[in-house]
């Protein structure tokens with residue numbers, strides 16, 4: 001077995017570091033760190049980005065990151081990114097006002113909303129990270145963020161929370177990460193399938209030369225068939241028959257039909 005190249009070793013070390021950084025983040029997937037989620041911010045930090053952009057993570061997360069990365073911990077979340085909320089929030093849909101447009105479902109990074117087109121939507125409270133991303137897209141403004149379960153936003157010490165509450169925070173984050181990654185994979189597959197369909201549709205139509213080759217092939221097949229039929233008729237008119245022509249005719253008919261089908265199919269493309 002060949003040993004890993006220096007580059008692949010660097011890539012493995014970086015992925016490992018990204019995983020370890022990501023494991024400390026609250027997995028709210030809110031994008032307040034000005035990325036598209038916790039993992040993208042973890043990737044940036046692995047490359048040296050400042051460690052105090054995670055708003056929901058607050059000071060405990062900064063300290064955990066500083067410890068992992070062996071850097072000085074900034075004293076607070078960079079105020080340009082926002083202010084850490086004091087409570088976990090969850091989204092709440094005023095269901096009688098919902099028009100079933102599905103815009104909130106499309107915006108939710110962790111698939112915490114259920115519903116279907118033209119039907120009422122509802123939040124799965126246990127899966128909602130309170131990221132706020134569904135609020136702005138709602139055209140009838142029927143989503144509020146309200147205080148959620150009494151579980152801390154992060155699980156890093158020092159925090160004045162019970163071990164059970166910290167474990168619940170960690171479990172919630174792990175679940176949110178799973179749902180975020182599953183959703184991203186699903187979207188990536190859907191995008192790939194769409195791109196494939198578009199590429200299929202965009203396939204260039206037949207060239208003039210290709211179309212004329214099909215026309216010639218169809219005409220030749222028709223003509224061979226007619227010739228054989230004519231020869232057989234002439235033979236039969238003399239009161240004789242031709243076993244050879246009789247055997248050839250079904251094949252010639254099938255060939256003429258296939259050539260005609262190919263020609264018609266090319267006209268639809």
Ligand code: SF4
Pocket residue numbers: 025026027028029030031032033034035036037038039041053054055056057
């Ligand atoms: S919780 Fe929000 S701000 Fe913190 S890393 Fe995740 S996406 Fe960024």
Ligand code: SF4
Pocket residue numbers: 090091107108109110111112113123127128129130131132133134135
């Ligand atoms: S329901 Fe709304 S607030 Fe909750 S995770 Fe989804 S997008 Fe974020």
Ligand code: SF4
Pocket residue numbers: 093097098099100101102103104105115121137138139140141142143
């Ligand atoms: S965005 Fe608002 S109106 Fe549309 S489905 Fe969601 S809650 Fe209902």
